[in-house]
Amino acid sequence: MNPTQILTGERALKAYVLLILLFLALPILIVVPLAFSNDVSLTFPPHGFSLRWFGNILARREFGSAFLNSAMIACISTAIAMVIGILSAIAFVRFQFPGRETLLLLFMTPLIFPAIVFGAAVALMLSPLGLLRSVWGLTLAHTVLIFPYILRTSLATLFEIDKSLHEAAYTLGANRWQTFRYVILPLLRPGLLAGATFSLIISFDEFTVSMFLVGPGLMTLPLEMYNYSEFSLDPTIAAISTVLLVITSIAILIIEKLVGLGKQFS
Amino acid sequence: MAVAIADMTDKIEQRPRARVDLARLTALVALLAPAVALLGIGLVWPFLKMLAISFQDRFPDPTALTFANYATALTDPYFLRITLRTFSLALVVTLITAVLSYPVAWFLARSNSRWKHLVFLAVISPLMVSIIVRTIGWTIILGNEGMINALLVGLGIVTEPLRLMQSFWSVVVGMVHILIPFMVLSIATVLGKIDPGYAEAAAVLGASPVRNFLKITLPLSVQGIASGSVIVFCLTVGAYVTPVMLGRGQVAVLAVTIHEQMVVLVDWPTGAAVATVLTGGTLIVLLLYGLFLRRHSRR
Incomplete structure (x- = not known):
């Protein structure tokens, strides 16, 4: 292969990558111009300019309460998953025990367990307990779903912390708790914050599992958006999507600043 | 005597160690207990409950245990067709995704372009965008009043808008x-770990770039393709939003059927049996992957 051929090959690869990036970005970004459309339906190209769809979000109370529900469930389940995830990550990093690999694999199962089956199963379990349309049922399901993500980021961060730091802290007279509080936790913080942000997003956007657990009086935002789009496809949905895109972009920036987005996925 | 003393010192030495071991064991159990409890209550129990209900003749208040729900789920032509469609959808989506993704992964692993980090960000950011937002984006692109039809009609290529939604392939596009x-x-991840020296050696020994790729790089990266395929397959099989919103009732998959059986028809035992069949299918794919990994690592 001569240099010109290599150059052509590289250009072709770059052009292809650009094409795939466009494919990935198009359906996401196309929502934004339609949010400012003056049409009454999601028609492309949009005609006129209007902010009334953003006003409609505020006018319809159900979106507000669904947003609050989603935010609350995301916060509680992330907090619980963080505590449980960090504890088990410490166990995996600091201890060698029989069945360690298998247990880790089992802890990761929520990642690939078919969401539709998980949702149905949780509903079947909660229904006789009278917890079907409760915040607690949703929180439990979301905690299970995001637990593997928290575990994975905690593991990755913990593995990077030098073991000699523990020993140094012990030598200098710190007890277990002090070592954790003043040495390990500060080092864990950026990784954990990034993992938490990512978990908040996953919980906030969760649809398939929550579908079985919500009901009249208890809705999450994705479900409310879906229900709305079922009976009217006006730009209100595009407006909410735009708001969510802004929030997501801020979250991505936070993670990127803290540890780099790549860490979340390696 | 000497033996007895040695024995004693052994015992003396052993005793504190045993206590430390006990302390370590307590710590280990305490650290893992919350996670085991969470997954036990939140994942294992619901799944066992579902498994039990799938053998009941009705729910609640069963009168007998039965295999009838599985007979329905596995032999009824209606369910059979949907099962077939679900797994072929997953297969098609997996194949297309693998082919489309490979060059991008190659670029991320091998290129030293200064745009690499930005490309990486652009590839994974969509993961964090709400699935509803992304699916609505596709309805804007594919809908009757959507972007593609606006272009086609505007350019005079077609006079009537094409029906691009409500088809198997619109669901494929959304899933991919x-x-x-x-x-x-x-x-x-796997490509990045391959030593570029192998390919260089092959090139020095006269292998053409195509041969080099097919004989060296592709076989070494098969594991990445395999693990990616398993994830994609499992996520497609369990997907609900995309088939419903882009298929608009025309593309029934198992996820839609399970929801329909349980929520709309309130026939929980049949829904549970269908869900168990779906889980079983996923499990078979995972086992095949495990077998493949074992054989691959032995080579």
């Missing part, structure tokens, strides 16, 4: 779009 990031990440 959602799953490309997972596949790119899996392949790029």
Whole structure:
């Protein structure tokens, strides 16, 4: 292969990558111009300019309460998953025990367990307990779903912390708790914050599992958006999507600043 | 005597160690207990409950245990067709996603372009955008009043808008779009670990670039393709939003059927049996992957 051929090959690869990036970005970004459309339906190209769809979000109370529900469930389940995830990550990093690999694999199962089956199963379990349309049922399901993500980021961060730091802290007279509080936790913080942000997003956007657990009086935002789009496809949905895109972009920036987005996925 | 003393010192030495071991064991159990409890209550119990209900003749208040629900789920032509469609959808989506993702993963693993980090960000950011937002984006592109039809009609290529939604292929497009990031990440991770020296050696020994790729790089990266495929397959099989919103009732898959059986028809035992069949299918794919990994690592 001569240099010109290599150059052509590289250009072709770059052009292809650009094409795939466009494919990935198009359906996401196309929502934004339609949010400012003056049409009454999601028609492309949009005609006129209007902010009334953003006003409609505020006018319809159900979106507000669904947003609050989603935010609350995301916060509680992330907090619980963080505590449980960090504890088990410490166990995996600091201890060698029989069945360690298998247990880790089992802890990761929520990642690939078919969401539709998980949702149905949780509903079947909660229904006789009278917890079907409760915040607690949703929180439990979301905690299970995001637990593997928290575990994975905690593991990755913990593995990077030098073991000699523990020993140094012990030598200098710190007890277990002090070592954790003043040495390990500060080092864990950026990784954990990034993992938490990512978990908040996953919980906030969760649809398939929550579908079985919500009901009249208890809705999450994705479900409310879906229900709305079922009976009217006006730009209100595009407006909410735009708001969510802004929030997501801020979250991505936070993670990127803290540890780099790549860490979340390696 | 000497033996007895040695024995004693052994015992003396052993005793504190045993206590330390006990302390370590307590710590280990305490650290893992919350996670085991969470997954036990939140995942294992619901699944066992579902398994039990799938053998009941009705719910609640069963009168007998029965295999009838499985007979329905596995032999009824209606369910059979939907099962077939679900798994062929997953297969098609997996194949297309793998082919489309490989070059991007290659770029991320091998290129030293200064745009690399930005490309990486652009590939994984969609994962964090609400699935509803992304699917609504596709309805704007594919809908009767959507972008593609506006272009086609505007350019005079067609007079009537084409019906691009409500088809198997619109669901494929939506799923591929959602799953490309997972596949790119899996392949790029493995590609990044391959020593470029192998390919260089082959090139020095006169292998053509095509032969080099087919004989060296591709076989070495198969593991990344395999693990990416398993993730994509499992996520497609369990997907609900995309088939419903882009298929608009025309593309029934198992996820839609399970929801229909349980929520609309309130026939929980049949829904539970269908869900168990879906889980079983996923498990078979995972086992095949495990077998493949074992054989691959032995070579």
